[in-house]
Amino acid sequence: MLKCSLVILQNENHFRNVYFWGKIYGTDHNYYISYGYQKDALADIIFYYSTDCVKWGMLPSSSDFDSSSLKYCITPFSGDPALLKDSQNGFANEVVLAPLIKIKEEDRLAATISLINDEAMIVPRGALFKNVNGVVIENENFRGLNLEESKHLESYLHYRIPKNKWSANLYKRADFSYEMDFLDSIDGDVPKGCWSLQYEDGGQILIVRNLFWPGMTFIHVIGTSEYYFNYTGDGKKNIDVPFML
Incomplete structure (x- = not known):
């Protein structure tokens, strides 16, 4: 089922290649991650996520702000991309923590994948x-x-x-x-x-x-x-x- 859905994803987006990136566990549903590109194998990469290996949603682009907030997200992923969770918006060396903010799980997922790619994805x-x-x-x-x-x-x-x-x-x-x-x-x-x-x-x-x-x-x-x-x-x-x- 996963293989067939990736073929469909490739054809619909006219990707030159599409790959299965991995899986991130959630308490209710797991996130399945894939990516593809049309021309440039580095600059044109677009990431997608799915909870059922059939329907794929495009991940939003991750910002530096999102990545810096990851250290304050200690709760597990739920598997609901629309879920809002509290997080601290600040820096580790601050004596007083900043007020709580709401972070959408979809944005947190995008930031997490971006950080893993940046530090651990190799060829x-x-x-x-x-x-x-x-x-x-x-x-x-x-x-x-x-x-x-x-x-x-x-x-x-x-x-x-x-x-x-x-x-x-x-x-x-x-x-x-x-x-x-x-x-x-x-x-x-x-x-x-x-x-x-x-x-x-x-x-x-x-x-x-x-x-x-x-x-x-x-x-x-x-x-x-x-x-x-x-x-x-x-x-x-x-x-x-x-x-x-």
Whole structure:
């Protein structure tokens, strides 16, 4: 049912590709998340959510204000996108908390997904390619990472609009290629150790996890073009990671 609904979603929106992103648990209903794009595999991404894997609603764009308010949302998701919940609108270093505000669960969901993408969604180096027109596309010539490359964090790139200057990425690699290395690698993420690399099936399958987001899983079959990202969890960040390492 999910597969059929994603095909319909792709056709209705004329997406070049559409993918299942993951699931966020709710007390009454779970949120199923997907995304697609028409031309640019990075800048044109649009996210959708569903509670029944049939009807999909477009997620609103997330703002910095929404993301900063997430730290005050400690209650679980309910599964009702129209539900309004109280939240504190302020900063962690304030002595006196700001007055309560109402946050729509749909906006909270959008902000949570945006934050998970920003911090934990990754692709292997070479999977995305920026062409001469500046459009990011999926690299049809990508043949996967070899075993040695897979052991290094700089072989994995954040699937987001780059935050570092291209020159910062240039100095990290002797074999730098701007067409493939325009994204930020995860080796500079702090604290060191927040990423976990594990091998299964005799070293043929690599599993990468981000300790800040329990439930985030990235899988890559070594030496092939197959890779997969999925998040399945409650949408809460583990802020205790710096004290656990």
